[in-house]
Amino acid sequence: MPHNRAVFDWMDENLADVLPTDEIKSYLYVGWCRVTKEWWMTTLVSNLDIEKVGLLEVFKGNFDKFKAKNPGHVEATLGSIADFAKLYSKGQWDMVYWDHGPEHAESIEMLESVTETLKEYTKVILYACPWGSCPQKEMYGNSFEKHSVPIYEKHFLNMGMEVKTFGEVDTRAAGEIVAWWIKE
Numbered sequence: 001m002p003h004n005r006a007v008f009d010w011m012d013e014n015l016a017d018v019l020p021t022d023e024i025k026s027y028l029y030v031g032w033c034r035v036t037k038e039w040w041m042t043t044l045v046s047n048l049d050i051e052k053v054g055l056l057e058v059f060k061g062n063f064d065k066f067k068a069k070n071p072g073h074v075e076a077t078l079g080s081i082a083d084f085a086k087l088y089s090k091g092q093w094d095m096v097y098w099d100h101g102p103e104h105a106e107s108i109e110m111l112e113s114v115t116e117t118l119k120e121y122t123k124v125i126l127y128a129c130p131w132g133s134c135p136q137k138e139m140y141g142n143s144f145e146k147h148s149v150p151i152y153e154k155h156f157l158n159m160g161m162e163v164k165t166f167g168e169v170d171t172r173a174a175g176e177i178v179a180w181w182i183k184e
């Protein structure tokens, strides 16, 4: 699971300028496992001046662990981002951040379909994932940890997103893509 320091630093320094922060009062973070840094529900929330934060996690073991640790201010939901339209109403979350992430989608078509749904349901989409090939199998009994698709800039560009890359492509742990979309 890469997540190099440069990505967090860039987000800390630039996201408030890149995103329409005045319009983002609620945000949903997707995916939580035991090594996930609290940065997403502390620093990022305060940098973007967000009032309400939620978590969506599909694997019950991880969901239960998060619930046990939840400091109380995070609205947690058990489910898959593929079922976003069944889980949430339009406008419920101003921003959705799928962080490591899109590489777990079953296919590029599934990722495109999720993105299309999110465009209808939210104002801002933020994705972060390894840049290119980064194979990973099922872990700790969680089949959702498998990496199914290598993701390159062209995939997010085809979805109408802005893209920024970090490090090197196809190097497993050393490269990362951040992509974002803002409703006009």
Ligand SMILES: C[S@@+](CC[C@H](N)C(=O)[O-])C[C@H]1O[C@@H](n2cnc3c(N)ncnc32)[C@H](O)[C@@H]1O
Pocket: 001, 030, 031, 032, 033, 035, 036, 037, 056, 057, 058, 059, 062, 079, 080, 081, 082, 098, 099, 100, 101, 104, 105, 142, 144, 145
């Ligand atoms: C590599 S971890 C990343 C966790 C966290 N976002 C981070 O960056 O530290 C991937 C997590 O996403 C969850 N996940 C995978 N596919 C998902 C989906 N379709 N919907 C919601 N969560 C999913 C997995 O169960 C796992 O907990």
